[in-house]
Amino acid sequence: MSNFKQLSHIGPSLCVKFYNDTILLAAVGPFIHVYEFRSDKLINKCRIFHNNKIHGFDISQEKCVLYGGKSVSIISISDLLNQIDLKHTELYVPEWVVACTLANDNENCYVLTCYNQVLILNPNGVVLHTKKLLNERSILYSGSIKVLDDRVVVNAGTVMGGILIWDLFSEQKIHNLKGHVGSIFYVTVSDDGKYVASCSDDRSIRLWNLENGQEVSIGWGHTARIWNLKFFNNNMNLISVGEDCTCRTWDISSESELITKNVYEVHLTKNCWSCDVQEELMIAATAGNDGRIKLIDMNKASRYGNELQSFTLQSIGETLEIKFEKNEIIKGFHWFSFGLIAITSLGKIIKYVECTQSWNLIVVNEDLASYSNTIGIDNTIIFSNNKGYVLLLAFSDDGRSIIMQKELHTDYLSKVTNCMCVKFDENYLITLESPNPNDNFIALEIEPVSLEIKRTFKFNKPGNFVSSCLEVVNQNYLLVGSRFSTVAIFNLSDCERDAFMIKKLNPGDTVTSIKFVESKDDSNLFSITNRDGFYNIVNINFDNETYEVIHSNKIVKGFLEGAFYNKDNEYITYGFKSTLFYMYNEQHGYEILSQLCGGAHRQWKLCSLDGTNSNEEFMLVYIKASELYLRRIYKPIVPETLVNGLHGREIRDISILPQPFNKEEYLFATASEDTTIRLNKFNLVTGDIKSYWAERKHVSGLQRLKFISNKFLISSSAREELFLWAINTSFSSNPYITVRATLPTSAHSPDLRIMDFDTLFINEDRTDFIVSTIYSDSTMKIWYYDSTDNQFKLLWTSRYKTCCLLNVKLIILEDELYLLVAPTDGHLVVYNITNELETARISDNKLVNIKVPMVPVTLSNLKPEIELAVHQSGIKCMDVEFSKDTFKVYTGGDDNALSISKFYKNGGRICGEFVYSNPKAASSTITSCQLFKNGTRLLSTSVDQIVRVWKVEEDKLVSMASRYTTVADTGSSDIIKDSSLLIGGVGLSVWEYDENSN
């Protein structure tokens, strides 16, 4: 008996509901996942249906009715929470089920079908009654049933814009609500029976009066279709989610217009399907196509009441009993654990103590009147002016008294335009910089108790340098970020030495943050961010003065002001986009916070809320319209997500890194239609999946991706994009990935896709290789990748016909080099390119050397040695098995067939034979096929959502096992250790395959 089963799945979740204030239920494929949501614990996975996806469910205290497709199940909550397999409860309804609702008696339930019929079902699956609205039988995309005190109302959303509201028991029409344009995608009635809310293809939400059928108000805001709605907060608010991946809340009290209260960006790229609200806690949950279960604290900015405070100088002046001048403004500030210290444009230093909520004037300092720069560190504030004057004030923990105070009058520089500070072991390091290129770059080491200068460092200032941020490591190296995406590294034990410069890391904006990540032997990792949105992980060797960017990426949009690893080792970025300040979880791709503040051009500071620098709670201080705002960012009361999800759109290709990452864990990469590549890992035993990064280098939907060795990955897509990525797995913080080289492009057609590629390494150390690329315009190319100058050089190009090419392999047979191509015309085409690549040297069936030709490469008109018809239309997938003097090609086609063809040499030419075909190997397109177990097994996936394993016998394939997969648009797979499978499409599944188990 073989064991062939799914271990885990991340994919579209179509419905989420809170059961009570601790339990959340989420529908994932045919399963219900049960979460203790506050502690982020998955407590049960219960299979409800054989194959169908669960589209929705209704719950009461004791019971649950679930539906999806034509399936319905009525079960008890206790079974749902405790059993793992309830497939036997699955019942079939003749038509698609649009909604199910439990009746008030807690016994029966109402089942609304897409033809506007309601079946009244008893718990044994007996249809007690069938109710319908006479002559209204056209198809529905949506609907709901509302049990009110005195009646049961059916709300049917038609495809023609109308909403039929009818009374279930009398089967009488109550209203036909007209106003929407296009299909209705959701309709619901408020608990008090007063309102109907609906949404449609027209992207509007409409509120109707159930009593008189009048339209009450309309809400606009969603930029794509809206899929789900719910009333909450005593029917005063609505929550909506949709195709644009946002979740919005609305106030319904106003006449004619629904007022947007909040917008949350909750899912990746496409489709948020469902939402629910836990009203006591005011927590919302959403579920999306990306598989994510997101929780939203709807009181994030009001849960403790003090999240947002603002002060004008005038209001501060009133409590201080001093007068601020008319044109006096706040020039600088810092938040400490006790409160805030700020300075005005006239040198007034003021203090806000949080526990007493009082303002004090500390001192008026004329020296800081016209120009001041403010820095805070521990409990010390540091002010400086442009003449070299520095004032340091150290406060007691409660902020009530100044325990030490120091004034420095420095004269190293002609003018001071920037002053920054960083912790230097236990001490502080203050840097001073002037605009004069001939001045030094100054650093002062300050003892934190006495505030005395311990040491002064005078460095030669590099050219083209304007400092922007600092970091110190190993008690010896001062890293200073600058404009032009440059970092200068000063050696604190050798001031004479010129700084080691890292220049132009990214296109050119200012470096906004440098954060030490980890060190290992001589390697020191730093996270370096750029205002233009790029971030990098850079490995620096101080002794050799070398560096390597091991990770790089760009944020989705906006300005990037900084980044750090949080306590869960997730990479968090922050900055501004349009009028918002944001914090974003870059690893998993969700917003942690957004605060309307007016945008990037203002004074602002992100400080730690409790002064501990724990990176968990923050105080965002900013000025908007001359007002000082304090925005407290607390730890969330519920986890941000219960599942992070993967891709919002189809996964087009999957590749597993051959070498294990950890004991039972392997890294893998996914390439998606959403244009990102994700680097992830999975566990062979548990099936657990964790994603690390979403790389945004491609601008079009991905075609292919493959690890060509344990160090390199190649990915390709439209716009002729092909990138060589370097993988680094030697650090403990994370695996890292960055683009190493980019393939040159030729045409300017955005449609020109690189459909597939294949590589052959040249030398033993697997760094240089040749790569063949094939294109949607029938072009074939061969390139040489030379690791020393890190470039792709064209060796050869030709064209097959005019049709699109789909698959390619480079093959060496008897010391000759062949190119095998599979186009959309269903042929296998073989070219002998040995003589085309004159400089190629092959021995022992290995490519041992190749040189780039001196003359420019022109289009070759080489004719194929053979064109063998094997499929009726496009060959979608291909795998090749080599033996000494033959190779066998296994192909899967758009024509449902799996075929085997054999190629060998005869009289110096390649001959081929079409040896086997199963024309009904699947009921739709076969999208991936792969040999495993030493070529004795073939795995195939197809769009009919069946995963099949075939036994490879002498020139034929015998079906061994086939399983249904819940992954729709099944299109990619990979296998590792002959026993672990990844299946991708709309979602991703981990499977286990073992023929020897009992």
Place this chain on the structure above:
Amino acid sequence: MGKSSKDKRDLYYRKAKEQGYRARSAFKLLQLNDEFHFLDDETNLKRVVDLCAAPGSWSQVLSRKMFTESKGNLDGKKIVAVDLQPMSPIENVTTLQADITHPETLSKILHLFGNEKADFVCSDGAPDVTGLHDLDEYVQQQLIMSALQLTTCILKKNGTFVAKIFRGRDIDMLYSQLGYLFEKVICAKPKSSRGTSLEAFIVCLGYNPPSNWEPKLDLNKSVEEFFSGCSLGRLKISDDNKLSNWKIEERDIAEFMSCGGLDSVDSDATYHFDEDDTSNVKKPALVSLDPIQSPTNPPYKKALELKRKGKLTRAV
């Protein structure tokens, strides 16, 4: 909406424009006919129904084949085209704006034919997709079942039925159902249909319903009920009113056929139109590429307007 730049680079789009077709879909029907020749019977092809016909390129093909290019007798020939959307007139085609899932549509068509049966029924219908694959495939199959319902009432014995399908997870159930009504069911994919899309066409030849079954449309009966007498309606509520439990359903894989010949344009390929083009594709004349389909009026027109005015930004 007008032409997108992607359309402009599409060779079938250009060909459609050149040959005066309203949509590139015309080539799908033409290529299907190249293989099956169901439109080439000059004498016996008289009455034809084009379901889900807007903007009308299939009707144009039918009109040309049956009238303009026909050398035979034109007497009694008739084409009826039905769509939810209005269609601008096409010579020799009677258009009907109606929902094909609505039972009354049948009597309207029958009336237009003077109660005579049709020789050929086709449907290129597709609903708006939601992104929920199972729902989209179901709705598509319901559209096919509605078309099939009409077909069984109107198609003469031995007639041909052609309809668009999505080859998703339950397509083999549909194949098996069709097997009860037609002599031969083939899944055909024209070269003009993109290889990356799930779209294909069922070509059902030799209409031959079970002899003991009489199709009868009833306004209040479901499609399942309609077909229940001929082994097509699989899911019935049993006589004791109990819903059925899960069981393995009958499935069948239809023969696949690629249509359009090796030399026809590949809809997955990229063709170049720029000056420095080195391909040996015969370049279509650079006609002015006005939209070939009349501009549609999407339901979200108002939302687009608001967006253009900057009213849909994230203000909170």
